[in-house]
Every structure is written in structure tokens, then in C-alpha cells.
Amino acid sequence: MDKIDRKILQVLQADARTSLQDIGQAVGLSPSPCWGRIRKLEEAGVIEGYTVRLNPxxxxxxxxxxxxxxxxxxxxxxxxxxxxxxxxxxxxxxxxxxxxxxxxxxxxxxxxxxxxxxxxxxxxxxxxxxxxxxxxxxxxxxxxxxxxxxx
Known part of the structure; x- marks a missing residue:
């Protein structure tokens, strides 16, 4: 996992609904390679899933x-x-x-x-x-x- 992967994770932790376009912009990649990295992070178990934070x-x-x-x-x-x-x-x-x-x-x-x-x-x-x-x-x-x- 390199610095770009960590930056992708940081963006997703802040808002998992961020578009691929916006994630790519934040890390300096186009959407396609950005999606490939996200998929690899999911397959490796680094990303366990996506959720929503609720106000108790x-x-x-x-x-x-x-x-x-x-x-x-x-x-x-x-x-x-x-x-x-x-x-x-x-x-x-x-x-x-x-x-x-x-x-x-x-x-x-x-x-x-x-x-x-x-x-x-x-x-x-x-x-x-x-x-x-x-x-x-x-x-x-x-x-x-x-x-x-x-x-």
C-alpha cells in the first residue's frame, strides 16, 4: 500500500459516497486507475465495506x-x-x-x-x-x- 492508496482511504473515510472523479482529483489519478486501486483494497480486505454514520x-x-x-x-x-x-x-x-x-x-x-x-x-x-x-x-x-x- 503506497501513499496514493492511503490518500484514497482517507478520502473514503471522510465520505464513502465521494465520486470516483473527486477521489481521483484528490489523489492525482483519473477515475479508472482510482477504481482499480479501490477494488484491490477491497479484495485485500483493507476496505471491509461501506456504511453510513447515524446520529444516535x-x-x-x-x-x-x-x-x-x-x-x-x-x-x-x-x-x-x-x-x-x-x-x-x-x-x-x-x-x-x-x-x-x-x-x-x-x-x-x-x-x-x-x-x-x-x-x-x-x-x-x-x-x-x-x-x-x-x-x-x-x-x-x-x-x-x-x-x-x-x-
């Missing part, structure tokens, strides 16, 4: 909660099943297996504290094998950033 508050999801979870067991089977279960819970927008005192860090999007209580009772606490959890409500997001590309 505009959708009524006013609270973000970070939940630390510890499991009773750490067998491969337990971790795999826990991950599959989390994937099926729509309120869990991100789940990370982490090192340290807890096993997982979950990012949960809910309407309000009452909705979070419902999430705990009806979703999270229904999962077998959770030993302990701790919740932290996000007061304000100070930074959201794209991946650093080291241009």
Missing part, C-alpha cells in the same frame, strides 16, 4: 453505556457462545474481548436509564455464565475519529 440522539438513543463483563468460564466454547449471543443483541453496538480485570467491554445504545434497566433484565442478565458486570454511562463523547493512516 436523532434516533432516540440518548444514552451510551459502557459495560464491563466478567464470565465464569474462559473456555473457547464459552467465549464463542458469548460472542454469538452478543452479536444477536441489537443494543450492543460494539463488543471487545479485553485484557485486565474484566473479560469484555460492551458499548450499548439505549433510549434512557429505564431502557437500560430493561436491557439488563431482558437481554444481558439472561446470558448464562456472567459472573459480574459493571456499567458506566457516557456523559459526553469528546472524540470520534477515523483510523490513522499515517500519510
Amino acid at each position: 440522539q436523532a434516533l432516540g438513543l440518548n444514552e451510551t453505556v459502557l459495560v464491563q463483563v466478567t464470565l465464569d468460564s474462559h473456555s473457547d466454547n464459552t467465549l464463542e457462545k458469548f460472542g454469538e449471543t452478543l452479536a444477536a443483541i441489537p443494543e450492543v453496538v460494539e463488543a471487545l474481548l479485553v485484557s485486565g480485570e474484566y473479560d469484555y467491554l460492551l458499548k450499548v445504545a439505549v433510549r434512557d436509564t429505564r431502557d437500560y434497566e430493561r436491557f439488563l433484565r431482558e437481554r444481558l442478565y439472561q446470558i448464562k455464565g456472567i459472573r459480574h458486570s459493571q456499567s458506566r454511562f457516557v456523559l459526553r463523547t469528546l472524540k470520534k475519529a477515523d483510523l490513522p493512516l499515517g500519510l
Whole structure:
């Protein structure tokens, strides 16, 4: 991956709907070779897909909660099943297996504290094998950033 590829990625991270013409202009290529580079980045797995960023508050999801979870067991089977279960819970927008005192860090999007209580009772606490959890409500997001590309 060269500097032009990184610049293409930077343009796409800023706005994945940018036209090939505009991307080419930004990196000094015509649309055809620009498209070839993008296709190669997709095939190599560098570009995993295209998405749209949604405003959680505009959708009524006013609270973000970070939940630390510890499991009773750490067998491969337990971790795999826990991950599959989390994937099926729509309120869990991100789940990370982490090192340290807890096993997982979950990012949960809910309407309000009452909705979070419902999430705990009806979703999270229904999962077998959770030993302990701790919740932290996000007061304000100070930074959201794209991946650093080291241009």
C-alpha cells in the first residue's frame, strides 16, 4: 500500500459516497486507475465495506453505556457462545474481548436509564455464565475519529 492508496482511504473515510472523479482529483489519478486501486483494497480486505454514520440522539438513543463483563468460564466454547449471543443483541453496538480485570467491554445504545434497566433484565442478565458486570454511562463523547493512516 503506497501513499496514493492511503490518500484514497482517507478520502473514503471522510465520505464513502465521494465520486470516483473527486477521489481521483484528490489523489492525482483519473477515475479508472482510482477504481482499480479501490477494488484491490477491497479484495485485500483493507476496505471491509461501506456504511453510513447515524446520529444516535436523532434516533432516540440518548444514552451510551459502557459495560464491563466478567464470565465464569474462559473456555473457547464459552467465549464463542458469548460472542454469538452478543452479536444477536441489537443494543450492543460494539463488543471487545479485553485484557485486565474484566473479560469484555460492551458499548450499548439505549433510549434512557429505564431502557437500560430493561436491557439488563431482558437481554444481558439472561446470558448464562456472567459472573459480574459493571456499567458506566457516557456523559459526553469528546472524540470520534477515523483510523490513522499515517500519510
